[in-house]
Amino acid sequence: LAEIDVVVVGGGIAGVSIAYELSADRSVTLLEAESTLAYHTTGRSAATFLETYGGPDIRALTAASRDFYEDPPAVFDRPLLRPLPLVFFARRGRGAAADELYEATAGMVAGVERLDAAQVAEVTPFARADALDGGVFEPGARELDVHAIHQGYVKGLRDRGGAVVRDARVTALRADGDGWLVTTADRTVRAAGAVVNAAGAWADLVAALAGVAPVGLRPLLRTVFLIEPPVGLAPRGLPMFADLDDSFYVKPESGGFLCSPADETPVEPHDARADEVEIARAIEAINETTTLAARSVGHRWAGLRSFVPDRRFVLGEDPAAPGFFWCAGQGGYGIQTAPAAARLGAALVRGERTPADLAARGVDAALVAPRRPGIGIPGEAH
Numbered sequence: 001l002a003e004i005d006v007v008v009v010g011g012g013i014a015g016v017s018i019a020y021e022l023s024a025d026r027s028v029t030l031l032e033a034e035s036t037l038a039y040h041t042t043g044r045s046a047a048t049f050l051e052t053y054g055g056p057d058i059r060a061l062t063a064a065s066r067d068f069y070e071d072p073p074a075v076f077d078r079p080l081l082r083p084l085p086l087v088f089f090a091r092r093g094r095g096a097a098a099d100e101l102y103e104a105t106a107g108m109v110a111g112v113e114r115l116d117a118a119q120v121a122e123v124t125p126f127a128r129a130d131a132l133d134g135g136v137f138e139p140g141a142r143e144l145d146v147h148a149i150h151q152g153y154v155k156g157l158r159d160r161g162g163a164v165v166r167d168a169r170v171t172a173l174r175a176d177g178d179g180w181l182v183t184t185a186d187r188t189v190r191a192a193g194a195v196v197n198a199a200g201a202w203a204d205l206v207a208a209l210a211g212v213a214p215v216g217l218r219p220l221l222r223t224v225f226l227i228e229p230p231v232g233l234a235p236r237g238l239p240m241f242a243d244l245d246d247s248f249y250v251k252p253e254s255g256g257f258l259c260s261p262a263d264e265t266p267v268e269p270h271d272a273r274a275d276e277v278e279i280a281r282a283i284e285a286i287n288e289t290t291t292l293a294a295r296s297v298g299h300r301w302a303g304l305r306s307f308v309p310d311r312r313f314v315l316g317e318d319p320a321a322p323g324f325f326w327c328a329g330q331g332g333y334g335i336q337t338a339p340a341a342a343r344l345g346a347a348l349v350r351g352e353r354t355p356a357d358l359a360a361r362g363v364d365a366a367l368v369a370p371r372r373p374g375i376g377i378p379g380e381a382h
């Protein structure tokens with residue numbers, strides 16, 4: 001058996017980005033179960049880059065990814081980012097939550113402003129000022145070209161000699177000497193020095209194949225649907241408008257609006273479908289706080305955002321399984337954080353420390369370590 005340095009399991013953004021980073025100085029083969037890469041969560045996102053979103057370490061990884069997306073390696077198409085200002089609004093009575101978000105992000109994210117209700121309505125002409133206690137404005141938020149980002153990583157990986165194999169579901173993983181034997185559904189066996197588990201919602205199942213304890217990943221279903229704009233409103237150039245309490249968000253998209261109930265329904269890993277009950281609830285919430293007159297729903301879809309309980313990523317080697325590395329738990333931020341998270345994940349595979357620029361932003365490998373406190377299934381021993 002020819003030995004590969006690293007086999008990466010999963011061809012979503014997590015898998016292709018870490019595979020690209022590792023291929024700079026390792027032989028890498030990426031195995032994807034589906035016939036199409038990015039078929040699951042990565043192909044179903046809202047495609048936003050929001051530096052005020054998520055906890056402090058997510059914000060740090062997002063901020064640390066900005067330079068890469070603004071000025072990517074030559075193999076990527078450009079631009080990868082387009083302007084998309086963001087208003088995180090507070091419903092009436094929730095002004096304190098907007099104050100809190102503002103205080104947590106103002107020093108870190110350029111241009112962040114605390115707006116009152118009238119100011120929110122000024123930047124967001126479809127907002128109902130009387131329903132709001134203002135909000136937080138992030139003028140430098142961006143829309144991501146997810147397809148170009150994913151393609152750029154795949155092309156870069158191939159250019160560096162890496163292999164991408166589709167229709168290659170990993171069905172068995174066995175420790176063998178210093179490395180791993182990786183079997184796919186067609187019974188091909190590959191010998192690898194290390195395995196990176198970037199299987200998205202399926203990462204705990206892939207770990208189980210290797211006899212590795214789960215990290216307690218919970219796939220949460222999130223629905224997206226498109227609506228037409230009301231007569232006389234041109235969506236182009238308008239901001240994204242998101243409830244900081246997660247009742248819904250809307251984002252201008254190809255002549256209409258992309259909407260989400262911001263639902264988080266725990267499910268088993270599967271090919272996700274839109275939740276019609278959540279769509280109906282979101283339409284009501286949209287019409288309470290905006291003049292979008294949301295009614296007829298066009299195209300709709302859903303994806304799985306997978307989190308461990310503390311909502312941090314899971315990156316690094318499993319202490320119980322030498323050569324088995326996690327790259328999971330990207331939740332709702334896997335694309336906006338991919339450049340920095342992939343560099344961190346790749347450093348850990350190489351046995352290096354947290355890259356200095358990430359450490360300077362407060363990113364700490366211990367906070368994303370696979371067996372940190374609070375990880376795993378409660379009551380289950382590792």
Ligand SMILES: Cc1cc2nc3c(=O)[nH]c(=O)nc-3n(C[C@H](O)[C@H](O)[C@H](O)COP(=O)(O)OP(=O)(O)OC[C@H]3O[C@@H](n4cnc5c(N)ncnc54)[C@H](O)[C@@H]3O)c2cc1C
Binds near residue numbers: 031331
């Ligand atoms: C509605 C929605 C909106 C979102 N909006 C944003 C956003 O605006 N910005 C942002 O940054 N993030 C957003 N996210 C989150 C982002 O999409 C995810 O964090 C990211 O796509 C996760 O990537 P992944 O590679 O881990 O997972 P996936 O894309 O699901 O990839 C995992 C892959 O592993 C493969 N796999 C599984 N088991 C095996 C096996 N045994 N063998 C081989 N392959 C296997 C799967 O087929 C799959 O292709 C959103 C998510 C959703 C659902």
